[in-house]
Amino acid sequence: MSGLVKLFRGLCSVALAVAMSGVAVCAAPSAPAAGVEYLMVPSAAMGRDIPVAFQGGGPHAVFLLDAFNAAPDVSNWVTLGNAMGTLAGTGLSVAAPAGGAYSMYTNWELDGSKQWETFLADELPNWLAANKGLAPNRHAIVGASQGGTGALTLATFRPDRFSYAGSMSGFLTPSNTQLNGLISAGINQSGGNIDAMWGAPQLGRWKWHDPNVHANLLVANNTRLWVFSPIAMNCSDPAAMIGGCDQAQGSARTFYAHYRSLGGRNGQFNFPAGGNHDWGNWSAQLGAMAGDIAAAIG
Numbered sequence: 296m297s298g299l300v301k302l303f304r305g306l307c308s309v310a311l312a313v314a315m316s317g318v319a320v321c322a323a324p325s326a327p328a329a330g331v332e333y334l335m336v337p338s339a340a341m342g343r344d345i346p347v348a349f350q351g352g353g354p355h356a357v358f359l360l361d362a363f364n365a366a367p368d369v370s371n372w373v374t375l376g377n378a379m380g381t382l383a384g385t386g387l388s389v390a391a392p393a394g395g396a397y398s399m400y401t402n403w404e405l406d407g408s409k410q411w412e413t414f415l416a417d418e419l420p421n422w423l424a425a426n427k428g429l430a431p432n433r434h435a436i437v438g439a440s441q442g443g444t445g446a447l448t449l450a451t452f453r454p455d456r457f458s459y460a461g462s463m464s465g466f467l468t469p470s471n472t473q474l475n476g477l478i479s480a481g482i483n484q485s486g487g488n489i490d491a492m493w494g495a496p497q498l499g500r501w502k503w504h505d506p507n508v509h510a511n512l513l514v515a516n517n518t519r520l521w522v523f524s525p526i527a528m529n530c531s532d533p534a535a536m537i538g539g540c541d542q543a544q545g546s547a548r549t550f551y552a553h554y555r556s557l558g559g560r561n562g563q564f565n566f567p568a569g570g571n572h573d574w575g576n577w578s579a580q581l582g583a584m585a586g587d588i589a590a591a592i593g
Contacts, residue, residue, distance in 0.1 A: 331379050333369070336392075336422050340402075340410035346393040347419065348373045354430040355592040356388035356423065358415060358457075360442025362464075362535035363481060365396040372581075375574040376439075381582045386593045388429060390419060397485040399469075399478070400438070400445030401504055405491035411445070416453040435588045437461035437521070439577045440536050440543075444469055447506035447513070447520070454516040459591045461521040463580050464536065464543045464572040467550035470501040470508065474542055481537030507550045511557050519591045520554075520562035522547055523580045525570035532573040540572045563587065 330351065335344035346368050359372040370391035372378040382389050395411055403409040415436070423429040436457045438446040443465020450460035466474050475496035479489040493500045502508045513520065524547035530540040544566055551564050563584070570576045 330383075331373070336419055338410070338414045338418050340413040340418060341408055343408075345414060345419075348379070348389075348391040348393070349423070349427065350379050350383065350389040351427060352382065352384075352388045353386040353593060354388070354428070356390050356429055356434050357382060357588060358419070358434060358436040358446075359389065359391040360400050360415075360436065360438030360445050361391075361393070361395055362438075362440035362442060362532075363397055363485075363537050364534040365393060365398075365442075367394050367396070369393050371574065372439075376578045376581065378578070378581060381578065382585055385585050385589045387435075387585075387589055388423075388427070390423060392419065395442075397441075397482045397487050399441050399482075399492065399504075401448070401492065403492045404494060404500075406488075409492075412449060415445075416449055416456050420456055432456055433458050433592050435459035435461065435592050437463070437581070437584070437588075438465065439463045439574075440465060440572070443467070443522075444506065448504055450518050451506055451509045451512050454512075454518060457518070458516075459519045459521075459588055460513075461523075461584055461588075462547070463523045463577045464540075465522075465524070466539065466543060466546050467522070468505060468507045468546045470496070470505040471546065471549075472496075474539070474546060475501055477537060477539045477542060481539070507546075507553055510550065510554045510559065514554065514557045514559040517561050519587070520559075520564075521584045521587060522551065522562065523565045523576075524548075525567045525572065525576065527571045531571040535574075536572050543572055 332349045334347045336347045361371050370393045372391045398409050400411040402412040424431050436446040443462030446460045450457040482489045524544040528541040
C-alpha cells in the first residue's frame with residue numbers, strides 16, 4: 296500500500312470518528328499512473344518551491360488547477376480526479392501543481408506568497424521547457440471550481456501560453472455582487488484576507504480578473520473553451536465549492552450568453568440537469584474533453 300493511500304485512510308478514520316452527526320463519506324483516491332513524477336519547481340515570485348505532479352506525454356501539456364480546498368502536497372486532480380490515468384496515452388503531458396488552496400490562482404496584490412499567475416504563466420512553463428523538453432506555448436489550462444475561474448482568466452491574458460481553457464463548476468462572473476460576496480466570505484473563513492487579493496470588491500479591480508468582462512479577448516484569440524457546470528443546487532463537496540454550488544451554473548450560463556453574443560463559437564458548453572459539482576463529475580468531464588484537448592494542442 297502506498298504512503299499516500301495509507302495517509303488517506305488514516306485521515307478518513309479520523310473524519311469518521313469525529314462525525315458525531317450526519318454522515319461522513321470518504322471516497323478512495325485514484326492510484327497514480329505509472330510514470331508520474333513529483334517535482335519541486337522553484338518559484339522566485341512566491342519565494343518557495345511548489346509541488347507539481349508531472350507526467351510526460353508530449354511537447355504540449357495540460358495544466359490542472361484544483362478547487363478551493365486544494366491539498367498542500369499532491370494535487371487533488373491526482374488523488375481524487377484520476378487525471379494521470381485519464382490523460383495517459385493521449386500524447387499530452389500533464390502538470391498539476393499543489394498548494395493553491397483559496398488562492399483563485401491569481402497574483403495577490405498584498406501577499407507575495409500567492410503569486411500564482413506568475414508561476415503558472417511564466418515560471419512553471421519555462422521550467423518545464425528547460426527541464427522536461429516541453430514547448431514554450433500552445434498548452435491547455437483546466438480547472439475545477441476556483442481553478443476554472445483561474446484557467447479562463449489565465450488563458451484570457453496569456454494566449455501566448457494557453458490556447459485551450461477548461462472550466463468545471465467555475466465561477467465565471469466573479470465581480471458579480473453575489474459571487475464576490477461568496478468568494479470573499481469563503482477566503483476570509485479559510486484564514487485569508489480577501490482585501491489582499493484584488494482589494495475590496497467595491498473598488499472595481501475584481502472586474503479585471505473576471506472572464507466574463509473580458510470574454511471579447513477569448514473570442515479575438517480564438518481560444519478553445521470547454522465549460523461544464525451541472526444544475527445541482529446542493530453541494531456534495533461543500534469545501535471544494537465554498538458552498539456556492541447554487542451559483543455555479545448561473546454564472547457559467549451568463550458567461551456563455553455573453554461569449555455567444557460577441558461571436559464566440561470555439562467552445563463546448565455542457566450544462567446538464569443531473570450530476571454534482573464534485574470530483575466524480577470533474578474526473579468524468581476530463582475524460583470527455585481529453586480528445587478535444589489533444590486535437591486542439593497535441
